[in-house]
Amino acid sequence: MLLPETKEREYRFRLALRIGLPIFALVLALVSNSLITSYQSLDTSFYIISILLIVFSVYFILYIIYNSFDIRITEPITKTFTREYLYKYLRKQIKKSDDYTLIMISIDNLSDINTRYGIENGDKVLREVTVWITNYFKSKDLQNFYMGQIKGGDFVIGLKGSKNKYSTLLELMCLKSDELIVENIEIKITTAITDTSFSKELEYLVENLFEIGEVNRNKKLLNQESQKMDPNELELLVINAIKNRSFVVTAQEVFQNDKEVIKECFVKLKASTSKIIYPKSYMKILDKLGLMVDFDLMVLQNNIINCSDNLNEKYAMNISPSSIRNPKFLSRAKELIRENPLSKNRLIFLLSEYQYYSHVGKYNATLKSLRDIGVLITIERVGAIHTSYLYLRDLDIDMIRFDSTYTKDIQNKKSKIVIEGFNAMAHAKGVKTWMKMIETKESKELAQGFGIDYLQGKYLSPVEIKYEN
Numbered sequence: 222m223l224l225p226e227t228k229e230r231e232y233r234f235r236l237a238l239r240i241g242l243p244i245f246a247l248v249l250a251l252v253s254n255s256l257i258t259s260y261q262s263l264d265t266s267f268y269i270i271s272i273l274l275i276v277f278s279v280y281f282i283l284y285i286i287y288n289s290f291d292i293r294i295t296e297p298i299t300k301t302f303t304r305e306y307l308y309k310y311l312r313k314q315i316k317k318s319d320d321y322t323l324i325m326i327s328i329d330n331l332s333d334i335n336t337r338y339g340i341e342n343g344d345k346v347l348r349e350v351t352v353w354i355t356n357y358f359k360s361k362d363l364q365n366f367y368m369g370q371i372k373g374g375d376f377v378i379g380l381k382g383s384k385n386k387y388s389t390l391l392e393l394m395c396l397k398s399d400e401l402i403v404e405n406i407e408i409k410i411t412t413a414i415t416d417t418s419f420s421k422e423l424e425y426l427v428e429n430l431f432e433i434g435e436v437n438r439n440k441k442l443l444n445q446e447s448q449k450m451d452p453n454e455l456e457l458l459v460i461n462a463i464k465n466r467s468f469v470v471t472a473q474e475v476f477q478n479d480k481e482v483i484k485e486c487f488v489k490l491k492a493s494t495s496k497i498i499y500p501k502s503y504m505k506i507l508d509k510l511g512l513m514v515d516f517d518l519m520v521l522q523n524n525i526i527n528c529s530d531n532l533n534e535k536y537a538m539n540i541s542p543s544s545i546r547n548p549k550f551l552s553r554a555k556e557l558i559r560e561n562p563l564s565k566n567r568l569i570f571l572l573s574e575y576q577y578y579s580h581v582g583k584y585n586a587t588l589k590s591l592r593d594i595g596v597l598i599t600i601e602r603v604g605a606i607h608t609s610y611l612y613l614r615d616l617d618i619d620m621i622r623f624d625s626t627y628t629k630d631i632q633n634k635k636s637k638i639v640i641e642g643f644n645a646m647a648h649a650k651g652v653k654t655w656m657k658m659i660e661t662k663e664s665k666e667l668a669q670g671f672g673i674d675y676l677q678g679k680y681l682s683p684v685e686i687k688y689e690n
Contacts, residue, residue: 224365232294249275296370298344299351307369311379312423314367320383322416324391325430326354328374329409329438338406339629339660342679347374349403350410354378357397361390377430384416404679411438459498459506462490463515469497470523474682475537475655475675481682483569483675484527485537485657488520517544518553521568525557528564537569537599545572545587558594565595571622573601577608581615588616599655604639613646620675621647622655628678631664640671648672 255271294306302310315321328334328350335343351368354376358366367379380387391412398410413434415426462468468490475483490498507513517540524536544550558564570591578584588598597619603609605624613621623640630636640656647654656668659678668676 224367299347299370299376301351301376302367302369304369304371307367307371307377307379308423310367311377314379314381315417315421315423315426318381318417320381320417322380322382322384322387322414323426323430324378324380324387325371325413325434326350326376326378326394327411327413327434327438329411330407331374334406334408336629338679339658341661342404342406346403346406346408350374350401350408351376353401357394371427375431375434377427383418384414388414411441413437455498455502456506456510458492458494458496459490459503460510460512461493462498462503463507463512463519465493466519467491467493468519468523472536473677475657475677476681477675481534483535483537483677485571485677486520486524488538513541514544514547514550517541517550518557521554522557524568525561525564528567529561532563535567535569535597537571539601540570540572542572542574542578545570545591546578546584551587551590554596555590555594558596566597568595569597569599569620571599571601572612573606574608575606577611585615585617588618592617592619603643610643613643613650613652618652620653620655622657623673625658628656628658628660628664628668631667637667637671640673644671644673 251274294303295301296303301307311321311323328346331343331346334346347370354368358364358378363380369377371377391414395410395412398408401408401410411434413430415429415433417426419429420426468488471487471489472484473487474481475485487500489500490503492498507516520538521540524538527534527536558568592598598616599620599622600609600612600616600618601622602624603613603621604627609621609624612618621643623643627636627640631640644654653674654672655675655677656673657677659665659668659676659680661680664678665676665680
């Protein structure tokens, strides 16, 4: 149990006693006075009522210890002190200590986490980071320290002694934080430290922490920029990764009626230096160097092998629409699929593009040739980019997948109207619907209520499968 939780229990216990004991004392005084002054004339009902009064008084005291006056001194999510009570305790400690240190630990990407993964996952990150910080300090023989959530992802810790005593410890903590991941969510942390040599006023110390934190954050960003790979070097690493078929794949399950039916595959390239190259770094290079067809064929071949290893699941992969319309890709893709009959009706191409391809008849013919050999076609980001609506209207496809912004805002009335509208349009055309980023039970139930065919997200499948080529 964290120190703030212990303090909160002590606080509520003392408050309950201060309220309940006077009442209990009055009941005892009343009963005792009646016994002394009117002992001879008391009947049986008096003794029954007296016993009941005493029993209910005891019950009342016990009840208010845990349930009355919902006065919080800890945050409900992180179980750290609220800012009000943290300040109260820190002022006392600063006043009676010659040297006192304040440390601030900030989750820099909390806003991005809330946006991308949902608020509930953001709350989970806050709680897990709190536990991680506590365990780290405990491993350094520091216990029962004051820790509170100042705002958002900013935590302040109070420790006895000067900052020189804790500077090295904090540097090691920053290094260790590079490995901090909560359920595959990367956490970025910045720290700051100050002590009473700067000021004896708590407000000034906290302001100084935020100023130091901002400086440290900017230094960290500059350092990351300086460590970015040279563009020429990055291009060479991408070329070699494609040439050597060196990549890492993670997959997330997609469910229909609570049954796993699809795995969506996410590809990261693995450089010869063992560094992982993420899509945001390599996609532009693939387009620039004309390697998109080679990349898409590599991904397709990998999933065809997966179909041979597993005889039930479908595999979804992002394929560039430009590759689909490329004769080299189309010819080789058909050849690979025909050579592997187990992959029929089990490969899903996810297509997304910002510019509408006007030769619809030609595009439809290309997609039909793929569908004829068992490829399922899905249009991505429905509702977010205009081409998704036009392609739903004009192309013969198998599925559509809603943009994740609609999942995050699924309870919003306007979002509900859009989801219901596209869902009805798709089903009228015989097209299945798919929704990702399902993070809560409520969003799952709402999506099911809309009649969405396929659901995907951390609530349904919290663990991603990882395998390397």
